[in-house]
Amino acid sequence: MARTKYAAMPMPRKRAHGKQPSHILTLRQIKEIGQAIKLPNLANAMETLMQPANLFLMSRQKLMAIHDYLLDRRLTSIQQPSSKLKLPDHARLLISLIYPGYPLSKAQDLACRKGRESRTAARKNAEAFAYDQLPCTEFLDRGDEFMRIKLQPSLSSCASHYSCSIGGKALSRAISPTDSFKSLSRRMLLYLWLSPRLCLTPHCTSLLINGIETWDKDDQMTVNQGYKHIDITEKFDWNKLTSSKESATIDFYLDDADADADLQYATIIFGWKKSSLDMLCQLYMSTSSKLMSDALSNSKTIDTTQQEAVQLFDRCPPELRWTLGPVQDLFLDVGRLFYQPVSQDDEDDDLVCGREYISLMDPVMLSKIHHPCKSIFCRHASCFDAKCYFDLMKQQQAWACPLCHIQLRGSQDLFIDYPLKRMIATYPDADRFVKDADGTYLNEDQCSDRTTIANQPPLAPIVIKPIPLDD
Ligand SMILES: [Zn+2]
CATH class of the missing domain: 3.30.40.10 (Zinc/RING finger domain, C3HC4 (zinc finger))
Known part of the structure; x- marks a missing residue:
């Protein structure tokens, strides 16, 4: 039998986004996963699976088929999640299993752009908002939108006054705790939109929640730095709201410069604020993944190498990948097994x-x-x-x-x-x-x-x- 190949062959078509990500799959496995998700052609399977963002665009059935395949081939020991887990969270889990260390926010932004550009996806979701166009920092990962509110101009005499309300029931329905992000602090970010493609930089003069002024100098600084979100995490006791039947009313007053702006929507998404330590853990993970990926590319006994790699990464499952101790240990183990010195000629x-x-x-x-x-x-x-x-x-x-x-x-x-x-x-x-x-x-x-x-x-x-x- 011909020896198994790692999926690092030249791409059949020109690749738009440069080098493929570090991953655990062999060429044969990519082909078989392709067959499991109705992509019988190897070129299509490569193109789809070598772009982690595509997992965000897949149906639950396809994600489950991929997960079943990984379990069947002992490429993970993590069982299928319950059907209550939100679709993007299952995609995140699979990305961290197949492409360990790959930045999830990058995959999500790419998926957001692809979703808006692809006509089939656009038909399914006519109003995919352009989150991928927003300025962001590496220290803040954007999560999923969980609330979208159609805004009505307030009937008050002030032209730049808008009002909306968030119900406790709706908020509790929208929130599902995501285990893999335990150590990152979760933020609630509010965005104001002129249209699904155009987000307003929120130069507010006032932001009232249930009549209490919450606009402060930190919000102003965020806007001055060029960001478009308003971090409302600490502006109200949202946890308390989720366990009540009450609702919270938000009133925005925009700066005179935006008096003509015709605001259409307010959206709220989760964000995860990353500390320097979280960034460090991510760097250990991505370097481990690169060492493993290079070793697989050069391995003469790829099935053995792959099983060794999977066992190492399995010992540091996604929920531990934001904790320095286990991540450093993983890195040292991966290095001991897979590090290949750069030859002096290079x-x-x-x-x-x-x-x-x-x-x-x-x-x-x-x-x-x-x-x-x-x-x-x-x-x-x-x-x-x-x-x-x-x-x-x-x-x-x-x-x-x-x-x-x-x-x-x-x-x-x-x-x-x-x-x-x-x-x-x-x-x-x-x-x-x-x-x-x-x-x-x-x-x-x-x-x-x-x-x-x-x-x-x-x-x-x-x-x-x-x-x-x-x-
Ligand atoms: Zn340098």
Whole structure:
């Protein structure tokens, strides 16, 4: 029998979104899943399954068929969820099983755009709102819309006054707790729409909930930063409302500049505010996934490699993937099994200059590096600390490497350096290591001849300019 292939063949058609995501499937499995969801043609199955966003656009039957397949082939031990689980939540679960570490918000935005652009989907859902067009930060994941209210201009004399009400019963029906997001803090975000495609930047002068003023300087700052949501999580006791038959009335007064705006809808969605720690966990997951995916691509015994990978990822199920301990352990295990050193031929010859010291001092916070990280574009051996970096990026969204200043698209361009992380885990008290000419790291005690070690050049000062958000 011919050996199984990992699904990393050249794409049959030109791919719109570049490289395929890290995933656990072999080519044969993609074909078989394709057959299970009525895509008998391999090219179509590849095109559909190599874009995680497509799972958000599938019916419950198809998601269940994929889940059954994963269980049947022992690619997961997580059972089918109850039929009460909302469809997008099942899609999220399957994405985290098939493409571990893939950012769910990115998949969701792509699905939102595809849903609006595809005519079949548009027929099913004539008014898919353009959430994918809204400015967002990596520290806030948008969830599902759970309330859409048609607005009526208020009968009061003020032209820019709108009013709507949220019933406790409707709110409790809309909310279903999602286990996999336990550690991310859930936000309620309100958006105002001129049409399903056009969201208004809410320059409010007043926002009353049951007659109480709630518009504050944080809301104004969010608007000034170019965002379009109003975070209403703490403006009212929504939990109490869900257990009552009451309703809450929201009154907005828009700034005079928006007096002519003809507001049509208010929508409320869930959002998840991510901390630097959540971002760090996500980075460990995406790097683990990449190491696993590369190993599968190069494996000569892919079925064995795949089972090893699945067992490792199974030990860190989706609900634990926002907790640093299990995620770091997973990363070290994945690295131990799957890390493949980059061959020296691929490295830039100019930069390889024998042995050199690698400092564990973070260039941003000047503290010790615990989570060594750099970007896929960096040509230097040194790393910076991912947690410190995310702390900084939370303040100023200007993604650039603090060492070589190369511009980055976002956290998607970062990875954790496995060999250095392994050294830090093995020698927790060390302040620096020696990187040998062949790329391996040594503890200083392991270096018999220290005269040949080059000192690291001093670091350049950090200059990061904030990039203004597109409105
Ligand atoms: Zn760099």
